[in-house]
């Protein structure tokens with residue numbers, strides 16, 4: 001399991017923190033029914049490293065279910081719940097006998113499940129479960145991780161638990177920090193956290209597995225996506241849950257999470273927006289979270305809000321002004337900028353401000369006439385109107401040149 005994110009009040013909604021606790025509880029209860037020998041938590045049990053008392057109680061209550069069943073929990077800290085202070089919330093849970101923390105630690109640990117390997121002033125604490133060696137460590141930056149791996153601080157092992165992005169495993173483009181398979185020690189099973197959608201991939205003889213967050217952490221993890229441009233289209237989203245592993249082979253087990261619907265609607269006017277949103281309503285349940293994005297030219301989202309708000313548990317609505325027909329494809333600079341603008345860009349590149357000023361002044365003289373600086377004349381279909389310069393000058397309509405951006 002990974003990324004329970006207890007205490008996360010998504011969209012500033014306290015009920016969401018309850019949802020995250022419910023999904024985690026459901027994962028734990030399902031694991032007990034599946035008769036697992038132990039649970040491995042791959043980071044971000046908590047959304048914050050300093051959870052409030054209510055969140056701590058949720059964690060204690062849920063982990064107690066496993067303790068009562070004599071199912072040990074091994075855990076590594078994630079980027080959300082690690083701390084540079086002496087003790088983390090994981091240490092508190094460990095003191096209560098609710099989990100065993102793996103990784104580099106100051107204190108030597110040895111008990112029923114844990115062993116320690118001294119490394120300089122620190123100890124690498126790992127688990128030995130009936131001869132199965134489970135190593136792991138707290139989330140670290142890839143830089144720090146590679147630095148530590150120069151000394152092979154994590155040895156080859158059976159199971160390796162880490163909280164980071166592994167480039168070859170994550171098929172979408174990883175924007176944040178990542179390591180590659182070559183940076184890792186050899187293991188038969190890589191239990192990973194940090195990526196919130198479930199991924200399991202076999203590379204060579206090893207499994208690389210991200211269980212993901214058991215609840216829908218953000219709108220990219222939608223349960224359903226609706227696209228309503230020309231016609232109404234519905235796409236299924238990702239499933240939520242954890243993996244039960246047997247003989248190193250992972251099997252995904254789904255856990256129920258709250259429905260989060262992402263809807264993108266294009267409407268050229270208010271009437272179309274209202275019609276389309278009413279149609280979408282039939283696809284929602286009163287328990288859904290709806291993230292509605294309206295694209296169009298002239299739409300009042302407050303009206304839409306009042307229509308749809310009562311039909312869902314929670315609504316996020318936003319509007320983006322777009323002109324549907326306009327598709328901008330930039331091929332070459334000279335297709336976008338005119339000769340003057342290209343010249344301007346050249347001078348900007350060279351930081352040749354004197355020549356730049358010559359170009360600008362020359363342009364202004366040509367386009368507006370230097371003598372008419374007292375008044376600006378607005379051209380539009382032959383109609384001309386004088387505007388005093390002391391007042392804010394009206395921009396020539398439909399003329400968006402680079403000069404406009406430069407304050408012209």
Ligand SMILES: [Mn+2]
Pocket residue numbers: 003043044078080194195
């Ligand atoms: Mn996370």
